[in-house]
Amino acid sequence: MPENSTATELPVVIIGAGPVGLAAAAHLSTRGMKPLVFEAGATPAAAVSEWGHIGLFSPWKYNIDYAARALLEATDWQEPDSDYLPTGTELVNEYLAPLAATPQLRDAIHTQTRVIAVSRVGMDRTRTPDRDGTAFLVRTQSADGVIEDHHARAVIDASGTWSTPNPLGQAGLPAIGETAAREAGLVTSPLPDVLGRDRDEFACRHVLVVGAGHSAANTLLALGELNEAEPTTRISWAIRGADPASVYGGGDQDGLPARGALGTRLRHLVETGRIDVHTSVTITDLDTTDGLTVSGTTPDGPVSLDVDRVVPTTGFRPNLDFLREIRLELDPVVEAPTKLGPLIDPEYHSCGTVPPHGANLLAHPEKDFYIAGMKSYGRAPTFLMFTGYEQIRSIVAALAGDQAAADRVELVLPETGVCSADIGSSCDAPVADTAEAESCCGAPAEPVSIGIPTGLEHGRSAYQETR
Numbered sequence: 001m002p003e004n005s006t007a008t009e010l011p012v013v014i015i016g017a018g019p020v021g022l023a024a025a026a027h028l029s030t031r032g033m034k035p036l037v038f039e040a041g042a043t044p045a046a047a048v049s050e051w052g053h054i055g056l057f058s059p060w061k062y063n064i065d066y067a068a069r070a071l072l073e074a075t076d077w078q079e080p081d082s083d084y085l086p087t088g089t090e091l092v093n094e095y096l097a098p099l100a101a102t103p104q105l106r107d108a109i110h111t112q113t114r115v116i117a118v119s120r121v122g123m124d125r126t127r128t129p130d131r132d133g134t135a136f137l138v139r140t141q142s143a144d145g146v147i148e149d150h151h152a153r154a155v156i157d158a159s160g161t162w163s164t165p166n167p168l169g170q171a172g173l174p175a176i177g178e179t180a181a182r183e184a185g186l187v188t189s190p191l192p193d194v195l196g197r198d199r200d201e202f203a204c205r206h207v208l209v210v211g212a213g214h215s216a217a218n219t220l221l222a223l224g225e226l227n228e229a230e231p232t233t234r235i236s237w238a239i240r241g242a243d244p245a246s247v248y249g250g251g252d253q254d255g256l257p258a259r260g261a262l263g264t265r266l267r268h269l270v271e272t273g274r275i276d277v278h279t280s281v282t283i284t285d286l287d288t289t290d291g292l293t294v295s296g297t298t299p300d301g302p303v304s305l306d307v308d309r310v311v312p313t314t315g316f317r318p319n320l321d322f323l324r325e326i327r328l329e330l331d332p333v334v335e336a337p338t339k340l341g342p343l344i345d346p347e348y349h350s351c352g353t354v355p356p357h358g359a360n361l362l363a364h365p366e367k368d369f370y371i372a373g374m375k376s377y378g379r380a381p382t383f384l385m386f387t388g389y390e391q392i393r394s395i396v397a398a399l400a401g402d403q404a405a406a407d408r409v410e411l412v413l414p415e416t417g418v419c420s421a422d423i424g425s426s427c428d429a430p431v432a433d434t435a436e437a438e439s440c441c442g443a444p445a446e447p448v449s450i451g452i453p454t455g456l457e458h459g460r461s462a463y464q465e466t467r
């Protein structure tokens with residue numbers, strides 16, 4: 001069999017060993033196909049580990065893929081309580097790390113190996129003859145700089161969006177000087193562990209949080225707690241909207257008590273002057289000449305803040321750079337696969353109204369290439385792991401030639417109403433006016449801008465509703 005054909009002996013490359021990439025490896029292994037997983041981080045689920053201190057809003061029963069569970073059940077793994085809401089760290093320690101260590105997966109996963117390009121062997125994206133039957137070429141770079149090419153019969157890109165946050169500046173562009181400020185380490189990760197791992201970076205400093213969603217609320221509350229222990233810690237909060245009230249939820253009247261309580265705490269911090277709120281701000285400049293000065297415009301004139309750190313809770317976008325030679329078909333608005341885009345556009349949909357979907361919806365003109373998981377939602381914020389597992393089940397069935405299984409929708413999401421999934425996503429991005437609460441992340445009536453763990457289960461499936 002020629003090396004450049006899509007011979008079934010070749011592996012299926014999976015980019016990223018997050019929950020969805022590992023589920024893909026489990027499904028491939030179950031169907032007798034060879035997974036080859038490349039993970040840029042030092043450990044499997046490196047991205048989840050970075051936000052490990054955050055509590056999930058979905059209980060264990062919605063976080064475990066069924067093919068993965070089957071592999072784990074053959075080991076001495078103890079399945080966690082299905083109704084418990086784990087933290088990111090628990091998700092890694094009690095599920096993803098044991099999964100990555102199963103005999104079927106452990107040799108297939110290569111950590112500290114970043115995929116830097118995907119193409120077809122011997123052909124750039126302009127070449128059509130024999131394209132579908134030609135193997136993929138996946139180029140990787142290891143942490144020590146070694147570059148290697150690998151051949152694959154198919155590629156599943158499950159690389160998430162965590163490493164490509166939205167910029168702080170206006171119009172989707174970095175503010176002037178933002179790149180230098182990020183390089184200098186003055187702009188932190190989107191969800192720093194303020195009270196734990198990253199405490200020293202924030203204690204007794206002036207911190208500016210930018211954004212009006214769940215990540216902002218979480219970080220502000222943690223900073224409030226730090227301020228109690230270290231009173232010289234100063235907290236500023238910049239939002240694009242004219243009023244932070246939408247982030248507070250309904251307080252005592254909130255349909256989701258946990259969210260209401262957190263909103264109430266945040267309001268209290270603002271009203272007692274512990275947090276300085278700057279509304280209607282458009283950030284234009286980050287000047288690192290002498291410390292860090294963040295400048296912006298407001299309807300009342302320019303604003304300028306001397307700070308030590310900026311926490312950018314402005315959402316995420318997919319990294320499409322390494323897919324330049326692949327024939328993609330993406331929705332022009334959210335950068336998700338074309339047929340999925342309109343179903344998840346955050347201007348119109350909450351995650352509770354996204355129907356389960358699989359290979360057909362996720363297909364690109366490039367045969368046997370799929371984007372799955374968080375990255376498949378492009379800039380939309382509403383992705384759920386459970387939906388990703390259904391994507392994977394269907395994609396792997398399609399790759400195995402089991403079209404009937406690929407076409408079936410097997411996921412049934414429970415009818416429990418609210419999905420509070422504004423998880424540091426583009427909903428966090430400042431919006432131009434006070435329509436924020438209505439336009440962000442879903443149905444106008446449901447203020448989902450704090451997606452703090454609610455104890456409630458996933459949102460409804462529109463698929464269910466229409467049956």
Ligand SMILES: Cc1cc2nc3c(=O)[nH]c(=O)nc-3n(C[C@H](O)[C@H](O)[C@H](O)COP(=O)(O)OP(=O)(O)OC[C@H]3O[C@@H](n4cnc5c(N)ncnc54)[C@H](O)[C@@H]3O)c2cc1C
Pocket residue numbers: 015016017018019020021038039040041044045046047048051054055056057058113114115116158159160161162163191322372373374375383384385386388423424
């Ligand atoms: C704070 C937070 C809370 C969340 N809570 C929930 C929840 O409660 N319930 C729920 O269903 N969903 C939740 N989500 C959404 C989503 O399910 C998770 O983000 C989930 O981790 C997505 O899985 P993934 O495998 O698609 O991507 P990731 O978990 O982001 O994994 C992608 C992996 O790819 C690696 N990678 C990136 N680029 C490359 C490259 N070029 N080459 C090789 N490797 C690469 C990364 O290091 C990473 O480990 C949450 C998200 C966040 C951020």
